[in-house]
Amino acid sequence: MSIKVNIENQVRQTTVLAWRPLLPLFEAVMNSFQAIKEANLPFDIPGRVTIEVARRPDMLNIDTPPISGFRITDNGIGLDDDNWDSFNTAFSPHKLNRGGKGLGRFTWLKAFDLAKVQSTFKDKGGFHTRSFTFDVNYDSDDERGLPKTAIQGHTGTTVELVALKPQYADQCPRQTEQFIQKLVEHFILVFLEKDCPSLTLIDLGQKHDLNTIFEKDFKAAASAHTFLINDHEFTLHGFRLPSSRATKHKLVYAADQRSVLSDKLADHVPNLAGRLIDDEGKSFFYLGIVQSLYLSEHVNTNRTDFEFGNPDDAELELPLPGHDQLIPKADIRSKALAFVQDDLANVIESINSAKLDAIRRYVHRDAPQYRILLKHPERFLDKLTPMPQRQEIETALHRELFLRETELKKESTRIIKEAGKISDYQQYHKQFTKFLDEYNELGVSALAQYVAHRRIILDFLERAINLPPDKKNFPIEKVVHDLVFPMQFTNEDIPSSEQNLWIIDERLTYHSFVSSDKKNKVIPVIDCNDQQRGDIVALDEHSMIFDEKVIFSDENRKGHPLNSIVVIEFKQPGRTAYKETENPVLQATRVINAIRAGKYKHKGRKIPIANAEIPATIFVIADLTDRLKNILVDFGATITPDKQGFYGYHSNHRVYYEVVDYTKMLADAIKRNQRFFDKLNLVDSH
Structure with missing residues (x-):
């Protein structure tokens, strides 16, 4: 006797974040991709997936009515007996080797009222069709799921996600271009495969070939890098997306060819605070995709996060067993960022050159105490946004000067402590001379700041003296x-x-x-x-x-x-x-x-x-x-x-x-x- 699953309770425990309303759609599309691969279609029959966007019929009088649902159709293997048994088994291991968690269909009911499924498959007796409604009251023993002789002579499945719930509809993008961007971005690693099925989006009466869009706007300037962390291999694919298809630079962490988490690159690389301009004068945004077998093995059940190192939790008294072997997200990000900046080296160099000109003007006119920092601008240039304002420049230079002072104080302490241990005077003298040169530069910087202060005071005093005397309004x-x-x-x-x-x-x-x-x-x-x-x-x-x-x-x-x-x-x-x-x-x-x-x-x-x-x-x-x-x-x-x-x-x-x-x-x-x-x-x- 098998264990029964309460679908309503299972749906309640399933996580679909409100700001990721397309996750159920992504799960359905990925099922279609996998069904096509499992079908082993003949060479002359390409795999096809079609997504039709349904919009609220009561609001069709406006340009872009809200989304109400989706219809996903494929020519994959269909719900044959093995797949039917897997569909009716929670946490099914049927697709485990392809990254399946056996819970994707429950995300449908988390965000939609129900799903209508019609699937045609082929067995020894010919073509058969299963047609049923999947909702919280679904019963696998219901006769509606029993196969019937098929009218059509080919396999395939149609899943219709009906009635998107309000909390997800509010966050769901309305513009067709936004859908295209989200879909290509989520399945970008699938699109990179040679045998990727064709993916078509039909919305507001228009057809959009996403494979062609990927080849033209995404793949053309793609890059690939590999790196190792603790003997685990990671791959970073970098893409330059036209600014018409993206609004920010992102680093995405993927598992089983699906995006799971993303970082806003501007939070870690200030130069990526806005759109970039390539050599041809075209604006773009950068998208980096990190994938690894390691990430696929450590993604959570709901595919919303990974298991990264020891959690930052006040209740954690001792390191969790085995967690010291896990890779922190920051380590993966740090490695990936080096390649991101390498991909964008020419663009960043141009941005930094313009920033350096602005900083030099500021130092020359207003802040000579920072002149010594211009000898090594690479230490702080990347920390400023592409078009820094006066206050941002002052803050960055002040912080850098403070760090230099702190470093030199530590160095002076080290030199003094080691002085008695050094037998090679020439080496000691060389180290000390280098330290003294840098320390004297800081002294000059402090003097420059004080002299600049005097210049400002005297300017103000001169203006005060030269203004017409007015005892009432200007004492x-x-x-x-x-x-x-x-x-x-x-x-x-x-x-x-x-x-x-x-x-x-x-x-x-x-x-x-x-x-x-x-x-x-x-x-x-x-x-x-x-x-x-x-x-x-x-x-x-x-x-x-x-x-x-x-x-x-x-x-x-x-x-x-x-x-x-x-x-x-x-x-x-x-x-x-x-x-x-x-x-x-x-x-x-x-x-x-x-x-x-x-x-x-x-x-x-x-x-x-x-x-x-x-x-x-x-x-x-x-x-x-x-x-x-x-x-x-x-x-x-x-x-x-x-x-x-x-x-x-x-x-x-x-x-x-x-x-x-x-x-x-x-x-x-x-x-x-x-x-x-x-x-x-x-x-x-x-």
């Missing part, structure tokens, strides 16, 4: 101040890259504590009740800066007393009204004298002063209006030869001072950096 004092050091912050809040005190004087770059535009009594470094606001204050064992908005102090002074003070004060650009008591130099001296008197503390402890007469310097940045010039002349200041500033020494307060016009501050900063800009070919951005 230029605030803009300029923020460029030098952002207001209402300390250097604990912002990175050093945003502190641009070098605009005024290069020595001001090295202070480690800064507080900007805060009243003195709220600054943690200072212990006083002075309500005056300071522009810039710096504390250091070597120098200190203060005006009305910013404060510095060196956290690493190690108890060393301050031995100098520097003060910076910004005045409102365009300011013309100054009272006699508003001499900016004298205003700054009050703060200096308070510091000299020891009125300031750092974290509760009094800041040590070398002596009460430590030297001090004052910088005043202001528009040199006539009123301010008169105040400075009366003060005894000396005008600079270029007439754009004043300088002097106040003997009573023991301070050296400079009053600099905004334009002179900018011009001097540009002069100090111009040689670096010229070396890096940094051009003006305006």
Whole structure:
């Protein structure tokens, strides 16, 4: 007594993914191909398979009505007794040697309401026909499946898949060209065989010879490669599909001449993000098909996946027995991708050449710190899409520079560790010299980035100064101040890259504590009740800066007393009204004298002063209006030869001072950096 199979439950357990609605059709067509091969047709009778597309009759008034079903007809062997017995046996081994799983017909009922089958076969008594409906209520003992004398005098089978279910109909392609593409792609390995039957698609009143389409659009530029993984042989067939028949580059993994899984090649080869252009100017997409006996042996029952290595599952505590012998999908893909890129070498080379030109322009104009990467562009070119935007280029170059730095740091550690073991000094010197050359290049890159940053800051400052003053809509004092050091912050809040005190004087770059535009009594470094606001204050064992908005102090002074003070004060650009008591130099001296008197503390402890007469310097940045010039002349200041500033020494307060016009501050900063800009070919951005 044989075990009965509940068809409805079997269908429920059968997998047909919603986004693969044509799988039942593919199974029926493959049955036809196999039936033709089993029929051993005479040489003068070619094998034929015809697919007729049925569309919903209630929507025939639109151009492309939804699909409702298919009729597949062949001239194969038919459902003779052996095949009939196999049809009625779940998991039948009848086609095992041809990759059959014995479950294909259940996919019909997963996606369709039913299937109508009519099959003619030949036995000792002549031609006979079986005609029946296959649905969840199917009974193999039903008399409808009993053979009857055939009217026609040749073998063959017709399978009609009826009423495609909504969840699959929604995903099913409507356009005829899409059907052609899917069919040829799925059976492309069958089409490669010399004895491939003819396959015809009939849709919307038109006949399409898929064999001819394959020969013309698929096979013409096909390639073939073989490779080994763990002694298992794999074959990759590559095809260039006209862009009218494909929309993406794919790598398909096949079993028993049928596609099972596919990878989007753009996810692994960014150069394949869009259609490609061949030597004749025609656009195409690449299709790679990987097949192997190994894949056929490890495809799952539903032909939807393979058994690849140890699964990535949190519940897996120990490697599964035997899984360490399985080949990971990534290994197969990696081997195949090398041949894919070889097939497309000329096209990719053209794409990379255009990308490299774009990258060179970007580096030359905007990012000289990446110039060293142009010595080996092959390391990162393939990682960019064919037409990369500015942001993508910056991201790729930044990542590559970081990787280079990381590699060199590892190399330096290795060289140092091995230094004591090396007896051949010449070899050691050669390795070390090569490493040092590369490491010095990274140093140049970092310097280039810093110089480029200065160029941008000075460009912005120049634009700010040259714009018409508008106190309401454009507070230029605030803009300029923020460029030098952002207001209402300390250097604990912002990175050093945003502190641009070098605009005024290069020595001001090295202070480690800064507080900007805060009243003195709220600054943690200072212990006083002075309500005056300071522009810039710096504390250091070597120098200190203060005006009305910013404060510095060196956290690493190690108890060393301050031995100098520097003060910076910004005045409102365009300011013309100054009272006699508003001499900016004298205003700054009050703060200096308070510091000299020891009125300031750092974290509760009094800041040590070398002596009460430590030297001090004052910088005043202001528009040199006539009123301010008169105040400075009366003060005894000396005008600079270029007439754009004043300088002097106040003997009573023991301070050296400079009053600099905004334009002179900018011009001097540009002069100090111009040689670096010229070396890096940094051009003006305006």
